[in-house]
Amino acid sequence: MLILSRKLNESIVIDGRITVKVMRIDGDVVKLGIAAPADVPVHRQEVYDEIRRSNEAAVTQRTTSVPKLSNSGVAHEARPRPADWQDGQRNSDTEVNSQKHNRPNKG
Amino acid sequence: MNCTEKTEKGQLGGDQCLIQMPLGLLGFEQFKCYSLHSDPAEEPFLWLEVTGNSKLAFLAVSPFVVLPNYCPEVSDEDVKFLGLESRDDALIFNVVTVRGPQQATINLKGPIVLNRRTFLAKQVIPVNASEFSVAHPLSVKAN
Numbered sequence: 001m002l003i004l005s006r007k008l009n010e011s012i013v014i015d016g017r018i019t020v021k022v023m024r025i026d027g028d029v030v031k032l033g034i035a036a037p038a039d040v041p042v043h044r045q046e047v048y049d050e051i052r053r054s055n056e057a058a059v060t061q062r063t064t065s066v067p068k069l070s071n072s073g074v075a076h077e078a079r080p081r082p083a084d085w086q087d088g089q090r091n092s093d094t095e096v097n098s099q100k101h102n103r104p105n106k107g
Numbered sequence: 108m109n110c111t112e113k114t115e116k117g118q119l120g121g122d123q124c125l126i127q128m129p130l131g132l133l134g135f136e137q138f139k140c141y142s143l144h145s146d147p148a149e150e151p152f153l154w155l156e157v158t159g160n161s162k163l164a165f166l167a168v169s170p171f172v173v174l175p176n177y178c179p180e181v182s183d184e185d186v187k188f189l190g191l192e193s194r195d196d197a198l199i200f201n202v203v204t205v206r207g208p209q210q211a212t213i214n215l216k217g218p219i220v221l222n223r224r225t226f227l228a229k230q231v232i233p234v235n236a237s238e239f240s241v242a243h244p245l246s247v248k249a250n
Contacts (some may be wrong), residue, residue, distance in 0.1 A: 038184070
């Protein structure tokens, strides 16, 4: 692993197109600003870990008894709604993603 | 690895089809080919089973049956990866963890998106993943 020292407001550039900047240092919390093209997924490590652990807990065999939903007959009209499907834009709600779009970090 | 070489894409029969997940499920990256089984007796649940390995299967369900307002925002890169051209191309289902006879949870944070034209699928992390739980309780009763 490459280890670099950075001070406040200093950055690193990855692959010429992704910039990670130290925005704020507050005790043991470091706020990072990430500027990356829209096709680069940026997520906290914990999200991947959470989903991986969930999958590992879910794996079973088809012989497992399938439960019945106790509130059957609820609505089922909704369709998948990918982010701003028609115009290709996306909404960014998370802190990580808002930084990705170069919005100022107000935290 | 192309799991559909031997079989016409997606076609296995009326109640099951083959799907490709080039990136696998998180934690199960080595398994890229799955068969999706549906049985009217088990509706609305589906089984996602690793092709050729009956010991590895995941119970799944359409999230909209449980949460009609569930709205994962699929990122541009995932739309591109899956080759989705319209929202009708996409089928979303989520992994269910059976924790006991009357206890089960659904993973809303990592939905599986399937292109129903090409049978290409991916477990995606939605742009708005922070809104969702990996273990949302399902209201179930013993079968």
